[in-house]
Amino acid sequence: AQTVTQSQPEMSVQEAETVTLSCTYDTSESDYYLFWYKQPPSRQMILVIRQEAYKQQNATENRFSVNFQKAAKSFSLKISDSQLGDAAMYFCAYRSANYGQNFVFGPGTRLSVLP
């Protein structure tokens, strides 16, 4: 079974600075999808960024970018120019390309943004 690990339960960053959240996963599959979700106090999980495993190019969405290292099974999220609104729980998720599987979420990293 696949597992997702986020080794940093909590992190903090100064406003306007850059922070990187770590995620590693364990799988024997070669075809899969990786996601970062953000959950603010409003509880709604918001999709931040998505990466397809067969694409070597790292995904980017505005201030958010990933460092995808397939061989190392690592999928870190970099947030540039951090804003107060970035404060939230961040979850890394793995989705097999196999229809019979489901999403596997990591335990989350709580990010605080300091003014």
Next chain:
Amino acid sequence: KAGVTQTPRYLIKTRGQQVTLSCSPISGHRSVSWYQQTPGQGLQFLFEYFSETQRNKGNFPGRFSGRQFSNSRSEMNVSTLELGDSALYLCASSLSAAGFTGYTFGSGTRLTVV
């Protein structure tokens, strides 16, 4: 365009009762999944539906059940509630059959069992 709507937002039930939670996906989304979120266990997969068929089920007891209607709306039911069922229940919908493009989540239903 309206997002994923979950009702009710909060619910307090007594142990032994049953509860039904509702989820309306984004218009056009035919895939609906349910997750249980607790501080101890994190996000755990409950079920996934596509076009009224259950495609996948997580490792939960038979007290947890769900269904999807022809308009893609979904309900989940928990019978004989236990204290450990207290959690945030999240519904998510996706345009693709298995969420490959990513889920859009609702704000959840906070269930408290007393």
